[in-house]
Amino acid sequence: FVVIGRLVPEKGISRVIEILGDVRKEKPVHLHIIGRRERSAHAREIGELCRRNRDWVHLEGEKYGPEKAEFLARHKYGISGCRNEAFGIAVAEMVKAGSLVWVPDGGGQKEIVAHPGLVYSDRDHAVSLILAALGEPAAAAALRYHLEARADLFSSGRFAEEMRGIVRGFLAEKHVRFA
Numbered sequence: 292f293v294v295i296g297r298l299v300p301e302k303g304i305s306r307v308i309e310i311l312g313d314v315r316k317e318k319p320v321h322l323h324i325i326g327r328r329e330r331s332a333h334a335r336e337i338g339e340l341c342r343r344n345r346d347w348v349h350l351e352g353e354k355y356g357p358e359k360a361e362f363l364a365r366h367k368y369g370i371s372g373c374r375n376e377a378f379g380i381a382v383a384e385m386v387k388a389g390s391l392v393w394v395p396d397g398g399g400q401k402e403i404v405a406h407p408g409l410v411y412s413d414r415d416h417a418v419s420l421i422l423a424a425l426g427e428p429a430a431a432a433a434l435r436y437h438l439e440a441r442a443d444l445f446s447s448g449r450f451a452e453e454m455r456g457i458v459r460g461f462l463a464e465k466h467v468r469f470a
Contacts, residue, residue: 295381303372363388
C-alpha cells in the first residue's frame with residue numbers, strides 16, 4: 292500500500308496505519324508513506340508509529356515526477372486517510388498508476404474512485420472492503436477494471452484538451468480569430 296500526504300493531522304496517516312494494522316491480522320500487507328516530513332509534534336508521532344511498526348511501515352519522504360510515478364507503479368494498492376479532501380490529486384495519481392485505492396466517504400476523492408467497494412465510512416468498514424478485495428481476485432480485478440476506465444479522466448492530456456476547448460468556445464463567442 293501507498294499513502295501520499297504531508298505528515299499533518301488532517302491527512303489521516305495514523306488512521307491509515309491503524310486500518311492496515313487490522314488488515315495485517317489476516318493479510319501480510321506493508322505501507323509506504325510518501326510525503327513531506329513536517330517539523331511538528333504530529334510528524335514526530337507519525338515517525339514513532341513508523342518506528343514501532345518498522346517491519347511493515349516505511350516513511351519514504353518526498354518523491355516527485357518520474358521517481359514518484361515509478362514508485363507508485365510498483366505498488367498495487369493505495370489508500371487515503373483524509374476525510375474531507377477537496378479533490379485528492381494524490382488519489383488521482385495512484386489511480387493513474389494502476390493502483391486500487393480506498394478513500395474515506397467525504398470530499399472529492401470519492402468522486403475519483405466512484406465505487407462503493409473503494410469508499411469507506413470508518414475503520415472497520417475500510418478493513419472489510421480491503422480484505423474483500425485482497426481475498427477475492429475476481430473482485431479485485433473488477434475494481435481495477437473500473438479504475439482503469441476512470442484513469443483517463445485525470446490525465447494531463449485530457450485536461451489540456453478540455454482547456455483548449457473552453458478557450459476555443461470563449462473565443463468563438465467573442466468572435467476572435469487566430470491565424
